[in-house]
Amino acid sequence: MSGVGKGTSTAALGLTLKAKGYAVTAIKIDPYVNVDAGTMNPVEHGEVFVTIDGDETDQDIGTYERYLGVDITKINYMTTGRVYQSVIERERNLEYGGRCVEVVPHVPEEVIRRIEAAAKSAKADITLIEVGGTVGEYQNILFLEAGRMMQVAHGKNVKFALVSYLPVPPSVGEMKTKPTQYAVRTLNSAGILPDFVIGRSEQAMDKPRKEKIAQFCQVPPEHIISAPDVSSIYDIPDMFEEQEFAKKVLKSFGLRAKKNDLSAWKAFVRARKNGHKEVRIGVIGKYFSTGNFTLSDAYISVLEAIKHAGAAAGVMPKIEWLNSEEFEKDPKKLKELDKLSAVIIPGGFGSRGIEGKIATINYVRKNKIPYLGLCYGMQCAVIEFARTELGWKKANTTEINPKSDHPVIDLMAGQRDNVKGKKYGGTLRLGSYKCKLADGSISRKAYAEAVISERHRHRYEFNNDYRAELEKAGLVIAGTSPDNRLVEIVEVKDHPFFVGVQFHPEFQSRPLAPHPLFVGLLHAAKKRK
Numbered sequence: 001m002s003g004v005g006k007g008t009s010t011a012a013l014g015l016t017l018k019a020k021g022y023a024v025t026a027i028k029i030d031p032y033v034n035v036d037a038g039t040m041n042p043v044e045h046g047e048v049f050v051t052i053d054g055d056e057t058d059q060d061i062g063t064y065e066r067y068l069g070v071d072i073t074k075i076n077y078m079t080t081g082r083v084y085q086s087v088i089e090r091e092r093n094l095e096y097g098g099r100c101v102e103v104v105p106h107v108p109e110e111v112i113r114r115i116e117a118a119a120k121s122a123k124a125d126i127t128l129i130e131v132g133g134t135v136g137e138y139q140n141i142l143f144l145e146a147g148r149m150m151q152v153a154h155g156k157n158v159k160f161a162l163v164s165y166l167p168v169p170p171s172v173g174e175m176k177t178k179p180t181q182y183a184v185r186t187l188n189s190a191g192i193l194p195d196f197v198i199g200r201s202e203q204a205m206d207k208p209r210k211e212k213i214a215q216f217c218q219v220p221p222e223h224i225i226s227a228p229d230v231s232s233i234y235d236i237p238d239m240f241e242e243q244e245f246a247k248k249v250l251k252s253f254g255l256r257a258k259k260n261d262l263s264a265w266k267a268f269v270r271a272r273k274n275g276h277k278e279v280r281i282g283v284i285g286k287y288f289s290t291g292n293f294t295l296s297d298a299y300i301s302v303l304e305a306i307k308h309a310g311a312a313a314g315v316m317p318k319i320e321w322l323n324s325e326e327f328e329k330d331p332k333k334l335k336e337l338d339k340l341s342a343v344i345i346p347g348g349f350g351s352r353g354i355e356g357k358i359a360t361i362n363y364v365r366k367n368k369i370p371y372l373g374l375c376y377g378m379q380c381a382v383i384e385f386a387r388t389e390l391g392w393k394k395a396n397t398t399e400i401n402p403k404s405d406h407p408v409i410d411l412m413a414g415q416r417d418n419v420k421g422k423k424y425g426g427t428l429r430l431g432s433y434k435c436k437l438a439d440g441s442i443s444r445k446a447y448a449e450a451v452i453s454e455r456h457r458h459r460y461e462f463n464n465d466y467r468a469e470l471e472k473a474g475l476v477i478a479g480t481s482p483d484n485r486l487v488e489i490v491e492v493k494d495h496p497f498f499v500g501v502q503f504h505p506e507f508q509s510r511p512l513a514p515h516p517l518f519v520g521l522l523h524a525a526k527k528r529k
């Protein structure tokens with residue numbers, strides 16, 4: 001089921017295989033009909049992760065990038081919508097040579113074609129393919145069929161692992177294997193025998209449980225990997241290593257470890273635990289709540305970037321999720337920000353909660369609380385500055401008020417056509433763009449580089465009509481596109497750390513390469529404490 005840990009299991013297995021000297025890549029398959037994740041509400045689907053080549057993907061691609069330490073591109077992500085789109089396009093181009101195009105085998109064949117292309121482009125020895133959804137549901141059956149067909153074609157070069165959940169009902173107090181037995185049986189009916197079972201549970205799996213699964217599911221007991229909850233997802237590779245998971249996977253392919261080097265990863269895990277000084281980082285957003293539950297999945301890359309930077313800055317970040325709408329209802333609540341060591345406002349869309357974000361920015365700017373604004377968080381910083389410092393009370397983004405008398409954030413000509421023509425899917429400014437940093441700025445110091453490259457996902461831009469006046473009033477333009485046409489970073493003077501970036505630095509932060517802006521923010525947070 002979703003959320004059980006397929007993505008992290010895939011990524012952690014990938015890392016441990018890579019440590020053994022193999023080139024590894026990972027593919028995510030999402031069973032929904034959306035062509036990409038870009039059109040989905042993050043509360044429903046979690047964060048939309050953006051690749052360097054501008055694909056709007058599932059957050060699992062981000063998890064792979066963080067563990068494998070590589071950039072993953074479009075070809076490694078597919079959805080039902082995307083696969084069908086290719087098949088239909090191919091049919092329209094007469095590429096099926098006049099044959100009747102059928103769901104089976106043509107759709108699974110397209111899936112296989114994409115898997116092979118991704119493996120080839122990454123020059124991978126081993127390609128991990130994560131199929132989203134739940135075994136037995138209607139949606140992912142064609143992907144399982146693709147897997148089965150691949151095994152028919154390639155025999156022992158294709159292996160299957162089932163990530164299954166083993167509940168421990170409190171009223172019984174015993175771990176139950178029955179759901180896993182049925183999941184395996186359902187998988188069998190799709191023609192697939194799992195080679196490995198990864199047993200996710202609150203607790204470690206004991207011998208009797210393993211024996212039961214081995215007996216009823218035809219999986220060798222040593223191929224049943226226990227994956228209990230751990231305090232940090234970064235401990236999972238070590239947990240897999242203790243059970244020699246990667247070694248067993250290699251062996252099942254007739255391969256052996258060429259080396260085993262996890263030292264850099266282990267040093268990161270240690271550094272995280274050694275950061276003793278606690279800093280409190282407020283993340284002000286709105287995509288948290290579903291019914292009675294609070295989810296942080298919509299901001300997963302931001303959360304991970306904070307963790308990476310914490311290890312680098314030698315602090316223990318404690319994250320406070322704050323809903324910006326609360327500050328709208330009760331502005332007195334802004335005082336609560338005083339307790340924080342730093343504030344982040346991540347990306348967002350639409351009007352809900354935006355005034356609370358603007359009020360927050362005003363508060364942290366005046367009270368010199370370290371601030372990092374990501375995308376919408378940068379746009380809101382420009383709006384706040386214009387309203388407060390230039391007295392343009394109605395300054396806004398045209399996303400919220402198309403009739404604003406000071407549209408300091410606005411659509412560029414090309415985007416205007418997209419919005420008019422309702423062409424929303426895949427038309428934001430997406431993917432990596434270069435940015436030139438201004439000498440003497442906070443950002444220039446943090447990056448220690450003059451030109452950087454960062455990933456974007458937005459439709460609106462800083463409006464150059466107001467650039468001169470805003471600069472004159474003290475707003476620092478700390479980064480622009482190399483041709484100077486697009487403002488990418490704003491800062492303010494006389495502040496310990498106040499940076500708003502039009503891009504999403506969180507997508508490039510990795511455990512072994514923490515992002516300079518997040519590290520800069522956490523250093524400032526440490527000082528404030």
Ligand code: GLN
Pocket residue numbers: 346347348349350374375376377379399457458459460461
């Ligand atoms: N809504 C803003 C835009 O479209 C910002 C997007 C974001 O924060 N990712 O430009």
